[in-house]
Amino acid sequence: MAQSLDRLKESPSQTAGPYVHIGLTPNFCDIGGVYESDLGSTMVNDQTKGERIELRVRVLDGTGTPLKDALIEIWQADAAGLYNSPAELRGTADPSFLGWGRQPTDMETGICLFRTIKPGRVPFRDRRLMAPHITLWIVARGINIGLNTRLYFSDEEKANAEDPILARIEHRARVPTLIAERQGDAYVFDVHLQGEKETVFFDS
Amino acid sequence: MPEPGSNRTPETGAFFQRDRQWHPPAFTPGYKSSVLRSPQKALVAFDNTLSELTGPVFGHAMLGELDNDLIHNFAKPGESAIGERIIVHGRVLDERGRGVPGVLLEFWQANSGGRYRHKKDGYLAPLDPNFGGCGRTITAEDGGYAFRTVRPGPYPWPNGPNDWRPAHIHFSLFGHGFAQRLITQMYFEGDPLIWRCPIVGGISNRAAIEALIAALDMQSTIPMDALAYKFDIVLRGRRSTLFENRPEGN
Numbered sequence A: 001m002a003q004s005l006d007r008l009k010e011s012p013s014q015t016a017g018p019y020v021h022i023g024l025t026p027n028f029c030d031i032g033g034v035y036e037s038d039l040g041s042t043m044v045n046d047q048t049k050g051e052r053i054e055l056r057v058r059v060l061d062g063t064g065t066p067l068k069d070a071l072i073e074i075w076q077a078d079a080a081g082l083y084n085s086p087a088e089l090r091g092t093a094d095p096s097f098l099g100w101g102r103q104p105t106d107m108e109t110g111i112c113l114f115r116t117i118k119p120g121r122v123p124f125r126d127r128r129l130m131a132p133h134i135t136l137w138i139v140a141r142g143i144n145i146g147l148n149t150r151l152y153f154s155d156e157e158k159a160n161a162e163d164p165i166l167a168r169i170e171h172r173a174r175v176p177t178l179i180a181e182r183q184g185d186a187y188v189f190d191v192h193l194q195g196e197k198e199t200v201f202f203d204s
Numbered sequence B: 001m002p003e004p005g006s007n008r009t010p011e012t013g014a015f016f017q018r019d020r021q022w023h024p025p026a027f028t029p030g031y032k033s034s035v036l037r038s039p040q041k042a043l044v045a046f047d048n049t050l051s052e053l054t055g056p057v058f059g060h061a062m063l064g065e066l067d068n069d070l071i072h073n074f075a076k077p078g079e080s081a082i083g084e085r086i087i088v089h090g091r092v093l094d095e096r097g098r099g100v101p102g103v104l105l106e107f108w109q110a111n112s113g114g115r116y117r118h119k120k121d122g123y124l125a126p127l128d129p130n131f132g133g134c135g136r137t138i139t140a141e142d143g144g145y146a147f148r149t150v151r152p153g154p155y156p157w158p159n160g161p162n163d164w165r166p167a168h169i170h171f172s173l174f175g176h177g178f179a180q181r182l183i184t185q186m187y188f189e190g191d192p193l194i195w196r197c198p199i200v201g202g203i204s205n206r207a208a209i210e211a212l213i214a215a216l217d218m219q220s221t222i223p224m225d226a227l228a229y230k231f232d233i234v235l236r237g238r239r240s241t242l243f244e245n246r247p248e249g250n
């Protein structure tokens, strides 16, 4: 017998269930007066640097129907490509931009709306630059463990072409599942949980 | 950048790989909602980049006085929620066994009759006018946390013809890196419904299920006031960076 590595196991995930709003966006589901506002509902203020954009995200099930009880969180760099995080050692991010947002999908339309800024480019592990991207984490009833994916931008063709994460996707036909289409000032992004257009989800 | 006033060196190592056999898989047909909501293709794996290693900081200043007291945070002045009064406490640890400070913990639950304050919940058990069902806290320097609530009731749900959820509290955990993000549920020691639940049953390893069952903790009860349950939660650990990112020859 060798010595024990003395490691613990991560607590197993369980679904967020149909009532995730009670815990994470109580004001959205009419539980008022407990928290002043829902955490992560506002990402940008007058001082925030960068190009204002809107993300319209939907999550579609295996029949192509948008989920109306999902919750999405996003995490992104500021306009200069810096994360507002203690683990960011390259500099200080825009103090007027946390870079984290949380929104429920609309109970009628299934659209999840984020008002944010376009992120700058962040270096990969080997210092090559990744294309501008936003990290998504998706939970809902029926999702046993939160799904991780990335949103890239359709008007960043050159950067996307040299992005080291997009380059890892063996089935090249699936790369477009990670690219949001620009429509005016908004980017539209459909996440397909299943089927021919199934979005690439990451394990990282 | 490190938090002002903090003498901790921020940790920047990549997180341990997730053990996907330990977690429930995406597709667990006994839990019917997972059937059309589970990705079917293989996940694309890569080692953490800055986008996964980093995460926002939530300061204790954002917390209200009653945020960790579900018995009172929705109740009318002088009133309190109905049900078995309990304290839930424990530590948030990483896989290396170290307490994780500054973790944002958010929890939500049904009331003592098993009813959620949500327009989609039509269970016939009544709402408690003094119970909202949400709370939050941030872990202390040693990873410790505590909150006060009432024990939630079990409830029936549309899945099989007669499925009941064991009493449970939903937990959301926000650690230091976005890759640590986790949602789980806490169950109560001795509840016979745990082993009949299709959502719990998505976890194949018995020890993994037991890791989600809080133990009755008589030493932490408040006599004549509240019982206590202890629930430790483990987030992904970070690899040591001692010999990483050093160019060869340096």
Ligand SMILES: [Fe+2]
Residues within 6 Å of the ligand: A017, B110, B165, B168, B170
């Ligand atoms: Fe529940």
